[in-house]
Amino acid sequence: MDLSQIGPNIVKLWQQYWQVFLLEGVMNTLKLTAIAVFFGVLLGTLVAMAKMCRFKVVRFFIGVYIEVIRGTPILLQLYIFYFVLPELLPFLALSPFMWVALALCINSSAYVSEVIRAGIQAVDKGQTEAARSLGLSGRQTMLRIVLPQAVRNILPALGNEFIMMLKETSLASTFFLGDLMTSYLLVGGATYLRFEALIIAGVIYLCLTFPLSKVVAAFERRMARGTAD
Amino acid sequence: MEQRTELIKTVDLHKSFGKLQVLKGVSETIHAGEVVSVIGPSGGGKSTFLRCLNMLETPEQGQIFFEGVEITGRKVDIDLHRQKMGMVFQHFNVFPHLSVKKNITLAPILVKGMSEAEANKKAMELLERVGLADKAEVMPGKLSGGQKQRLAIVRALAMEPDVMLFDEPTSALDPEMVGEVLEVIKGLVETGMTSVIVTHEMGFAREVSDRVLFMAEGVIMESGAPEELFSAPKNPRLQDFLAKVL
Numbered sequence: 001m002d003l004s005q006i007g008p009n010i011v012k013l014w015q016q017y018w019q020v021f022l023l024e025g026v027m028n029t030l031k032l033t034a035i036a037v038f039f040g041v042l043l044g045t046l047v048a049m050a051k052m053c054r055f056k057v058v059r060f061f062i063g064v065y066i067e068v069i070r071g072t073p074i075l076l077q078l079y080i081f082y083f084v085l086p087e088l089l090p091f092l093a094l095s096p097f098m099w100v101a102l103a104l105c106i107n108s109s110a111y112v113s114e115v116i117r118a119g120i121q122a123v124d125k126g127q128t129e130a131a132r133s134l135g136l137s138g139r140q141t142m143l144r145i146v147l148p149q150a151v152r153n154i155l156p157a158l159g160n161e162f163i164m165m166l167k168e169t170s171l172a173s174t175f176f177l178g179d180l181m182t183s184y185l186l187v188g189g190a191t192y193l194r195f196e197a198l199i200i201a202g203v204i205y206l207c208l209t210f211p212l213s214k215v216v217a218a219f220e221r222r223m224a225r226g227t228a229d
Numbered sequence: 230m231e232q233r234t235e236l237i238k239t240v241d242l243h244k245s246f247g248k249l250q251v252l253k254g255v256s257e258t259i260h261a262g263e264v265v266s267v268i269g270p271s272g273g274g275k276s277t278f279l280r281c282l283n284m285l286e287t288p289e290q291g292q293i294f295f296e297g298v299e300i301t302g303r304k305v306d307i308d309l310h311r312q313k314m315g316m317v318f319q320h321f322n323v324f325p326h327l328s329v330k331k332n333i334t335l336a337p338i339l340v341k342g343m344s345e346a347e348a349n350k351k352a353m354e355l356l357e358r359v360g361l362a363d364k365a366e367v368m369p370g371k372l373s374g375g376q377k378q379r380l381a382i383v384r385a386l387a388m389e390p391d392v393m394l395f396d397e398p399t400s401a402l403d404p405e406m407v408g409e410v411l412e413v414i415k416g417l418v419e420t421g422m423t424s425v426i427v428t429h430e431m432g433f434a435r436e437v438s439d440r441v442l443f444m445a446e447g448v449i450m451e452s453g454a455p456e457e458l459f460s461a462p463k464n465p466r467l468q469d470f471l472a473k474v475l
Contacts, residue, residue: 127324129285130316130324133314134312134384134388135311135340136308136335140340144335
């Protein structure tokens with residue numbers, strides 16, 4: 001490999017293929033991430049509530065759900081959603097892209113539910129006791145006292161979940177689904193300039209995650225200031 | 230003896246945490262207008278007894294009657310009765326995400342359906358009373374421990390309770406702030422507010438109480454007027470306890 005050519009090659013690749021990377025790769029990566037995190041948060045909230053409900057049977061099965069998802073590789077889950085489930089559930093008629101989005105969303109829900117549960121349980125028990133002692137119902141206490149404080153713990157962690165998910169969508173390239181890693185496969189394969197294509201993809205991932213992680217960090221600091229007492 | 234209304238009555242309360250038996254049969258009656266202090270060694274069941282009175286702890290045996298209603302009964306709407314029992318905690322438990330004023334107005338508006346204007350007016354009166362009127366719009370994080378506890382007291386008062394329960398209200402305070410909080414409690418009991426006060430401040434208990442309960446090992450070992458109990462303790466556990474703390 002002629003290292004001196006890397007710089008010029010990158011420039012050349014970029015000029016020729018920037019649309020593949022940006023318009024297709026980045027767009028699909030963001031689309032997958034947004035779908036996975038948005039529905040992951042919705043589903044994760046339900047899972048968290050179920051995990052804290054009063055019925056032992058429900059708590060048990062939700063516990064199994066969370067353990068199975070967190071205890072198996074995401075790639076294995078993607079295989080199941082891509083190859084097995086469409087055959088088992090043909091009536092759903094989802095596109096391969098949507099099957100993968102669904103897998104990521106289910107995966108995200110398990111992590112998000114634990115984030116939410118931890119955020120709620122981190123709120124001091126004395127807050128609940130004070131609210132209940134004033135005559136607030138369990139529901140009012142949750143909505144007016146516990147959740148507003150839990151959000152401070154939860155939001156920064158959800159930001160991190162978004163960043164994690166953004167990177168994990170690269171696994172969609174296993175099925176050639178048009179995300180940023182697929183762009184690398186396309187461009188690298190067509191030009192045989194694999195290293196250069198990887199650098200371009202890597203820099204783009206960094207450009208996406210670095211500002212996000214800075215935003216999350218700033219947010220965390222603000223939240224920490226808000227609760228200090 | 231004058232006719233007195235029974236406000237809270239407990240019958241043979243038992244409570245365990247795991248294998249640890251904390252209350253081993255506590256029967257006691259608090260009358261309207263009475264100021265009762267509960268003293269005793271840590272782990273003797275004082276706080277648990279107090280927390281049972283508004284059902285923050287559920288006793289596994291025994292009954293609690295509040296204003297004639299058995300609140301340990303199965304079909305009781307405990308939220309309704311808690312509105313009439315104010316509670317002040319050792320660690321203040323003010324709501325950090327609400328301003329000082331909103332800490333006070335939250336429950337009257339939400340639970341009693343009071344109008345915001347009325348609740349605000351009342352909150353300002355109460356804040357005035359404890360010298361915190363200038364802090365109304367401040368977040369509680371900016372308050373000192375003593376100020377937080379004064380806020381917690383008026384937050385409970387805003388519900389116009391029939392009884393106030395104090396769970397070691399000065400134990401978490403820096404020494405220089407104990408006085409200001411005790412002053413507020415003293416002012417309150419002088420208005421005739423029925424109060425049950427779990428405390429380690431013996432001087433205070435002696436000064437403000439109509440009656441003092443000495444709790445140890447999960448039972449009330451001695452009960453009586455403060456002069457008797459402090460000057461002529463009969464129970465050997467109490468004699469031992471007073472010798473150590475006084």
